[in-house]
Amino acid sequence: MEKFLADTDWQAEERREGVLVEIGCGAGRMTRHFAEMFSSIIALDISEKMIDLARQYNPDLPHVEFRAGNGVDLHPLPDSSADFVISYIVFQHIPLPEVIHGYISEGLRVLKPGGRFRFQARNDHQHMKTNTYAGASMDLDIVEQLARDHGCNVHQITGRGEHYCFVELRRPKASQSV
Numbered sequence: 728m729e730k731f732l733a734d735t736d737w738q739a740e741e742r743r744e745g746v747l748v749e750i751g752c753g754a755g756r757m758t759r760h761f762a763e764m765f766s767s768i769i770a771l772d773i774s775e776k777m778i779d780l781a782r783q784y785n786p787d788l789p790h791v792e793f794r795a796g797n798g799v800d801l802h803p804l805p806d807s808s809a810d811f812v813i814s815y816i817v818f819q820h821i822p823l824p825e826v827i828h829g830y831i832s833e834g835l836r837v838l839k840p841g842g843r844f845r846f847q848a849r850n851d852h853q854h855m856k857t858n859t860y861a862g863a864s865m866d867l868d869i870v871e872q873l874a875r876d877h878g879c880n881v882h883q884i885t886g887r888g889e890h891y892c893f894v895e896l897r898r899p900k901a902s903q904s905v
């Protein structure tokens with residue numbers, strides 16, 4: 728959690744009203760911490776087994792909905808329905824860059840005006856082969872293009888060229904322009 732939110736202003740703020748979407752929640756390890764910060768959470772994972780475990784380990788979080796997702800996008804979540812989207816140590820296990828970039832596009836699609844999307848992915852280009860343990864790198868040029876296509880800003884990138892690269896994209900408030 729500290730690593731994920733290092734160099735951000737997220738911790739300094741009060742508990743937030745609004746919807747947080749977590750991509751790849753696993754058994755809900757991070758979700759439990761986010762549940763203290765956010766009033767409503769939709770936590771998705773490709774694995775039904777992980778979702779079952781997350782429900783089992785977190786029965787005391789009525790404002791968190793654990794859901795199995797399809798592994799490639801955020802449907803049926805509507806456009807502009809989330810205040811925050813997060814993903815940590817998930818994209819680094821996805822072997823296809825197009826799936827990683829597709830998820831990034833999806834996170835942007837569901838962001839409301841003023842919304843923030845913070846995620847971690849690999850950006851070390853040395854690895855030649857990928858599998859579900861050592862997934863693919865994202866391409867930051869594509870990420871920046873996706874942000875522009877969705878009318879969003881690149882707020883922060885830390886760890887360029889590294890395994891643990893953190894990106895925060897933000898959708899301007901309705902009155903601001905990109």
Ligand SMILES: C[S@@+](CC[C@H](N)C(=O)[O-])C[C@H]1O[C@@H](n2cnc3c(N)ncnc32)[C@H](O)[C@@H]1O
Nearest residue numbers: 751752753756757772773774777798815816817
């Ligand atoms: C290392 S765990 C991290 C879980 C959680 N984010 C955490 O920090 O504790 C990676 C999770 O990503 C999920 N995952 C892998 N590929 C995924 C995909 N394409 N879509 C959604 N979740 C995925 C796995 O099922 C697993 O639960």
